Amino acid sequence: MSTRDLFTFRNSHFRTGVGITAAIFVVTAIAGFIVLPFAQPWVQFANIWDAICSAAGVPQRAAGVTAPEQAKRLSGVVLTSNTLSRPSQEAIGRGATLAQRCAICHGPTGVSRADSPNLAGQYAAVIYKELHDFRSGARTNAVMSPFAVNLTDQEIADLSNYYAYLPRLPAYHPTPQLPKPNIVIYGAPMRGIAPCGSCHGSLDNKTGSPWLEGQSEAYMKAQLHAFASGERRNDISQQMRNIARAMTPQEIEQAAAYYASQPPDVVKAVD
Amino acid sequence: MLVNRKLILAHFWLAFAVFGIALTLGAWQMFIRSPIGTWLSNPELYYRSLTAHGTVMGYVFPTLVAMAFGYAISESALQQRLVGVRWAWAGFWLIVAGSVMAVIPIALGRASVLYTFYPPLIGNVFYYLGVVLVVVGSWIWVALMSVNLRVWRKANPGAPVPLAMFANVAGSYLWAWTAVGAALELLLQIIPVAAGLKATIDAGLARVFFSWTLHAIVYFWLMPTYIAYYTIVPRAIGGRVYSDSMARISFILFLVVAMPIGMHHTFGDPQVGAGFKFIHSAFTALVALPTLLTVFTICASVEIAARLRGGRGMFGWIGALPWDNPMMLALAFSFVMLGFGGAGGLINMSYQLDASIHNTQWITGHFHLIFGGAIVIMYFAIAYDLWPHLTGRELIDLRLMRTQLWLWFIGMIVTTFPWHWVGILGMPRRMAYFDFGDPAIAPQALSVTLSAIGGFILLASGIMFIVILARGMRAPQADAGPYRFALAVHQPTTVPVALNTHALWVALMIGLTLTNYGYPILNLALSSGTSVPAVYVGAQ
Ligand code: HEM
Ligand SMILES: [Cu+2]
Numbered sequence: 001m002s003t004r005d006l007f008t009f010r011n012s013h014f015r016t017g018v019g020i021t022a023a024i025f026v027v028t029a030i031a032g033f034i035v036l037p038f039a040q041p042w043v044q045f046a047n048i049w050d051a052i053c054s055a056a057g058v059p060q061r062a063a064g065v066t067a068p069e070q071a072k073r074l075s076g077v078v079l080t081s082n083t084l085s086r087p088s089q090e091a092i093g094r095g096a097t098l099a100q101r102c103a104i105c106h107g108p109t110g111v112s113r114a115d116s117p118n119l120a121g122q123y124a125a126v127i128y129k130e131l132h133d134f135r136s137g138a139r140t141n142a143v144m145s146p147f148a149v150n151l152t153d154q155e156i157a158d159l160s161n162y163y164a165y166l167p168r169l170p171a172y173h174p175t176p177q178l179p180k181p182n183i184v185i186y187g188a189p190m191r192g193i194a195p196c197g198s199c200h201g202s203l204d205n206k207t208g209s210p211w212l213e214g215q216s217e218a219y220m221k222a223q224l225h226a227f228a229s230g231e232r233r234n235d236i237s238q239q240m241r242n243i244a245r246a247m248t249p250q251e252i253e254q255a256a257a258y259y260a261s262q263p264p265d266v267v268k269a270v271d
Numbered sequence: 272m273l274v275n276r277k278l279i280l281a282h283f284w285l286a287f288a289v290f291g292i293a294l295t296l297g298a299w300q301m302f303i304r305s306p307i308g309t310w311l312s313n314p315e316l317y318y319r320s321l322t323a324h325g326t327v328m329g330y331v332f333p334t335l336v337a338m339a340f341g342y343a344i345s346e347s348a349l350q351q352r353l354v355g356v357r358w359a360w361a362g363f364w365l366i367v368a369g370s371v372m373a374v375i376p377i378a379l380g381r382a383s384v385l386y387t388f389y390p391p392l393i394g395n396v397f398y399y400l401g402v403v404l405v406v407v408g409s410w411i412w413v414a415l416m417s418v419n420l421r422v423w424r425k426a427n428p429g430a431p432v433p434l435a436m437f438a439n440v441a442g443s444y445l446w447a448w449t450a451v452g453a454a455l456e457l458l459l460q461i462i463p464v465a466a467g468l469k470a471t472i473d474a475g476l477a478r479v480f481f482s483w484t485l486h487a488i489v490y491f492w493l494m495p496t497y498i499a500y501y502t503i504v505p506r507a508i509g510g511r512v513y514s515d516s517m518a519r520i521s522f523i524l525f526l527v528v529a530m531p532i533g534m535h536h537t538f539g540d541p542q543v544g545a546g547f548k549f550i551h552s553a554f555t556a557l558v559a560l561p562t563l564l565t566v567f568t569i570c571a572s573v574e575i576a577a578r579l580r581g582g583r584g585m586f587g588w589i590g591a592l593p594w595d596n597p598m599m600l601a602l603a604f605s606f607v608m609l610g611f612g613g614a615g616g617l618i619n620m621s622y623q624l625d626a627s628i629h630n631t632q633w634i635t636g637h638f639h640l641i642f643g644g645a646i647v648i649m650y651f652a653i654a655y656d657l658w659p660h661l662t663g664r665e666l667i668d669l670r671l672m673r674t675q676l677w678l679w680f681i682g683m684i685v686t687t688f689p690w691h692w693v694g695i696l697g698m699p700r701r702m703a704y705f706d707f708g709d710p711a712i713a714p715q716a717l718s719v720t721l722s723a724i725g726g727f728i729l730l731a732s733g734i735m736f737i738v739i740l741a742r743g744m745r746a747p748q749a750d751a752g753p754y755r756f757a758l759a760v761h762q763p764t765t766v767p768v769a770l771n772t773h774a775l776w777v778a779l780m781i782g783l784t785l786t787n788y789g790y791p792i793l794n795l796a797l798s799s800g801t802s803v804p805a806v807y808v809g810a811q
Contacts, residue, residue: 006772013769028549036546055549056546057791182706187704190705203314
């Protein structure tokens with residue numbers, strides 16, 4: 001009994017084993033790649049090859065289908081956890097000079113007296129992404145957009161590094177610290193809402209998500225409503241739009257009030 | 272002939288020790304996310320626990336049981352001292368080292384990636400290295416099983432390989448090949464990113480690699496159970512295996528069709544073509560075949576036992592079975608759970624029905640019933656059966672053993688039936704918290720509470736199991752005689768070469784992997800622009 005006697009068509013087990021396996025494969029392949037694709041009345045294939053490629057998952061545009069026009073610009077920024085992770089002193093210095101023109105709204109120390117976001121100590125990747133989005137038009141704001149359109153890539157990086165470098169100072173709107181509402185710690189699993197803290201710090205931070213402690217309540221509320229209505233759409237993969245749409249107005253209220261009442265120094269230090 | 276008892280006992284004890292810990296975590300998870308627990312407001316702790324529970328229950332515990340049982344089979348079925356004992360100990364210590372290495376980052380909250388570790392979420396590199404060590408340790412066992420069979424064949428040219436060893440080696444080959452998918456994913460994709468050498472990862476490709484492992488791993492978990500069905504149960508209840516060839520064909524079928532069907536885990540994934548999903552789905556349907564063959568053969572074998580004991584009539588023989596024998600009880604419970612679990616599995620494997628239960632609590636209910644229930648209850652039975660031969664002492668407490676098995680069965684039903692139910696109602700899985708005050712899920716509070724109670728019954732049963740084995744280590748000495756496996760009604764004297772060797776079936780398994788996975792993997796690996804930024808656990 002050697003493998004030579006086994007791997008030969010004279011051996012009935014070999015014949016049956018290989019034969020049945022191959023037959024099942026061929027039949028299922030014909031069904032999966034030819035019969036079933038054509039059984040979908042809502043898809044049109046130019047020919048059999050087109051159907052096979054589609055069923056095999058070859059990246060291609062199906063014949064006769066044009067890509068939908070994108071009505072508004074989407075964010076084109078790519079972030080990794082290493083984006084701007086090790087800034088030089090010079091970059092921070094250049095950023096400080098550039099930041100003078102931001103101070104009128106965002107405050108000379110990066111803490112706003114108006115309802116603009118506080119930038120002092122914000123994650124660099126966050127500022128980097130928002131400035132890019134303002135510049136490209138993926139996010140628009142009557143005040144910010146004109147500032148951003150003329151920035152170069154280098155300037156955006158420098159500004160981000162500078163603000164990330166500033167110490168986190170208390171905000172200007174002192175309120176007693178509120179207890180965590182459910183939406184912040186638990187989210188709402190049945191509506192597909194993860195806890196805010198699983199991206200925005202406190203539990204975990206996901207690249208590109210800002211920390212929110214001490215930000216203006218009015219600003220945060222406005223942003224959540226803008227996400228919910230689709231007016232703001234620079235969140236990658238609709239992460240925030242999906243959440244904001246599912247939040248109740250009351251939850252938006254609670255989350256904004258809670259975060260506004262927190263001192264920013266509770267945010268975990270940057271690695 | 273069990274010579275290396277220490278080796279086997281070490282594997283079993285480590286398996287049951289980590290099982291005890293993971294079981295406690297499971298019960299805690301059940302409790303803390305049920306309406307009877309007061310939530311501790313920190314999902315982070317829940318996910319640490321869930322990662323540890325899944326990693327231990329999915330990778331460490333069943334692998335160690337399969338290894339322990341495999342060594343015992345090799346020595347007692349082949350009647351031959353284990354060749355490569357030093358290597359076996361090396362494998363054991365690799366698993367110890369790997370488990371410790373993986374558990375530390377989990378405990379520190381640096382690897383809350385759950386046992387499926389789907390990218391782009393990336394945890395601490397030591398978690399993955401630990402998993403790799405566990406797998407490498409088990410590969411040593413695979414090699415040893417193959418070597419021992421080869422040595423035996425040399426000494427017994429042309430003789431039929433004992434069924435237990437034939438099946439055992441089939442299981443080890445299945446594991447060796449199916450682990451390759453996750454190994455490729457870890458070595459080529461995840462570990463470079465976790466080590467900081469790369470910052471982006473092709474998450475879709477990673478999921479396809481993982482599916483290569485994820486399905487057949489469940490058949491690897493199942494192997495010891497099926498081997499026990501065929502080769503222990505009939506002997507323990509005084510019967511015979513109805514058909515030796517049928518048994519071999521079942522194990523061969525597992526080898527061929529358990530593996531190239533994993534894409535039923537990616538039905539919801541856009542990166543896999545629908546044609547391949549269909550092929551995998553069709554092959555998945557085939558994998559029911561060896562289970563149906565097994566159920567048939569084992570029922571027939573059990574009937575033989577009953578008739579030998581004087582059972583009469585169409586169904587009257589059932590009463591003649593030795594119901595006070597723990598092995599009989601375990602088999603019956605296992606079959607009932609296999610039946611329900613299998614019926615649920617039919618729903619998971621069909622593309623359309625799956626959409627309604629995908630990622631719901633149904634899934635966790637399903638695999639606890641079939642894995643924690645049907646499979647693990649036979650692990651208990653295997654340990655009970657082998658223990659006197661390993662320790663040289665008698666397990667006297669039959670009543671306690673029966674109670675333990677009853678509790679496991681009842682606990683598993685009470686836990687998993689409501690678990691399935693809330694899944695059908697749409698409750699998502701892998702959630703740390705549910706607000707049962709919300710009218711949308713308030714009605715599920717009762718079901719989830721029942722599940723949690725079932726969880727504590729299981730915990731009680733698990734503790735009893737460990738106590739029984741520990742007491743067995745100190746019982747009075749008694750010679751249990753040589754360890755034997757069940758004989759067939761027609762014990763084979765010659766077996767066709769195809770049913771006595773694995774080569775043809777391993778070749779078919781690899782061939783089907785190429786046809787069913789080759790193109791999807793190449794397509795994803797060669798397309799550019801398919802990677803996304805990694806999301807590091809705990810990174811700021
Ligand atoms: C031998 C028995 C068991 C095995 C093999 C097992 C295995 C597993 C596995 C692999 C997971 C998946 C982890 C994940 O989704 O990442 C899991 C989840 C879980 N297990 Fe177990 N388990 C067992 C027993 C138990 C017991 C007895 C309980 C309860 C007392 C339990 C409670 C849980 C819970 C609550 C989850 C999490 C489900 C979720 O959040 O989606 N397990 N188990
Ligand atoms: Cu599967």
